[in-house]
Amino acid sequence: MASLPVQPPISARVDAAGRLVAADPPLLALQEQAGSRLGGSLSVPQLAALARLAARLGVGITRPVMAASEDEDLDLLVRAEPDRDGVTLSIERWTVRPQARSRWLGGGRGGEEAEAEVRAAAEDVVTDHALRILSVSPGLARRVGQDEAELTGQALSRLVRPVEDEDGNLPLLEALAGRTAFADQMALLRGDEASVLIDGEPRLEEGRFVGYTIRVRAPDGAAARKGSDLPPLDELLRDPLASIISQAEEIAARSQGPLRTDYAGYGADIATAARHLLELLTALGDGASGASDPGAGTGEVLDLAELVLDAASLLQADASSRRILLDVGGEGSVQARGQPRAITQILVNLIGNAVRFSPEGGTVALQLERGAKAAITVSDQGPGVAAADRVRIFERFEQGAEARGGTAGLGLAISRRLARDMGGEVELLDLPGPGAAFRLTLPLA
Secondary structure, three states, X not given: OOOOOOOOOEEEEEXXXXXXXXXXXXXXXXXXXXXXXXXXXXXXXXXXXXXXXXXXXXXXXXXXXXXXXXXXXXXXXXXXXXXXXXXXXXXXXXXXXXXXXXXXXXXXXXXXXXXXXXXXXXXXXXXXXXXXXXXXOHHHHHHOOOOHHHHOOOEHHHOEEXXXXXXXXXXXXXXXXXXXXXXXXXXXXXXXXXXXXXEEEEEEEOOEEEEEEEEEEOOHHHHOOOXXXXXXXXXXXXXXXXXXXXXXXXXXXXXXXXXXXXXXXHHHHHXXXXXXXXXXXXXXXXHHHOOOOOOOOOOEEEEHHHHHHHHHHHHHHHHHHOOOEEEEEEOOOOEEEEOHHHHHXXXXXXXXXXXXXXOOXXXXXXXXXXXXXXXXXXXOOOOOOOXXXXXHHHOOOOOOOXXXXXXXXXXXXXXXXXXXXXXXXXXXXXXXXXXXXXXXXXXXO
C-alpha cells in the first residue's frame, strides 16, 4: 500500500456490532494488515473508537486521526456519520509520512541490538509555506520554555536552529526550494540546546504547497536510554490527558451543536475524571522524586460532606451499571482542614475500590463522623482483605490477593501519602464480617 497513491474520499461501513462490512481498497488493506478482514471487527483502533463515539452520541463527528500501515504513518481526516444500522466512515484526507519512531526498547534485547531498535518519539510542528509556526505540540513548547500561543506565527527558527551537515548542506532549505520532503535535518532545540533531528512532509491543499508537517525527534544514539532515564509518567501522559479533557469539555459545552443532556453530562464526567487521573499521575511523580513535604501546611477549611458527595457522583455511573447503591450517612456536615483536590482524589480511590470489589446489587456505605478528627469510612460487601495483605496493599505497585485487573496498585499508596501530607491518615479498619472498610481522617477545622 505504501507504493500506491491514495485519492480521498475513501469510504467504509461499520455495522451496529462494530464489524467492517464494506470498505474501499486502501482501508480494507489497513484492516487486513491489522489482522482482520472484511466482515470482521474493525481492527484499526483509532477508526473503531471514532465509529463507537459517533454511534454512542448519535451525531456526525469529523476528527483528525493518526493510523499506521506496515511501513507508513498516516494522517487522516475522518467523518463518521451514524444511523440506525451502523456508521459510515468517509476519509476526506489521507496523508502519508515516514513511520514514527518508538520511544521504548523492543523485545527485551540488550547491547547494540537493543540500541539499534530504540527509536525516539516524535513531536509535531505544523508550518505555513514560509516556515512560520501554525501549531506546535504542548510538550515541545514546554521544552523551549514557551506557550503554544507564543510560538504560533513565529518563524520555525524560534523553535529549532538547523545545523549544517558534514558537507555544509541544510536539507530543510533544499527541500523548501523544491517543495519536497526532507529527513534527518540536524538541529538544536531552543532553550536547552539539545541535539535533535527533524523530518518534514509537505502539506498540500488542492495540489498547492501550503507548508510542512514537521516531526522533531531525538537522534537514534541519544534515544538509547535506560528505563530509569525515561521522562516521568505524568509528563508522558500529560498531553494525551489534556486532549481528553479538552474534547470532553467540548462535548459538555455542546460546542459542536445540539446534544442530549445526558450525553453532555457524560462529557462533564469524563473531563472531571481525566483531571483527577492527571492529578494522580502528578502525585505519583512527586512521590517518586520525593518532592512532597509530609506535614507541610494542612490547607483550607472545607466541608468534608460536600467532597464526599462530589466524589460519589464521579463513581455513580460505575456503581449504577452494576446496581450498586452508594449510601451516604452519618453527619450532614463536617468541617475539616485540607486540600480539596487531594481529598477528592483519595475519596475517588477509596469509593472506586469499594465499587470494584462489591458484588452486583451490593451496597457501598459512606459514613461521615466527627470525633477527635473528621472522618469518612468507606465500607463494601466484597471479599475483604487477607491478613497477609493488610500492610502490603499500602505499598506502591502492590495489590491484594483479591485484586482485579485494570489497576496498577498505586491508589492506596498515594492516598495514604496525600492524607499524611495534610496531617491525616488512610487506614484499613479491622471490622467483623465480610467486606473491607477504609477510613480517611483529617484535622478538624
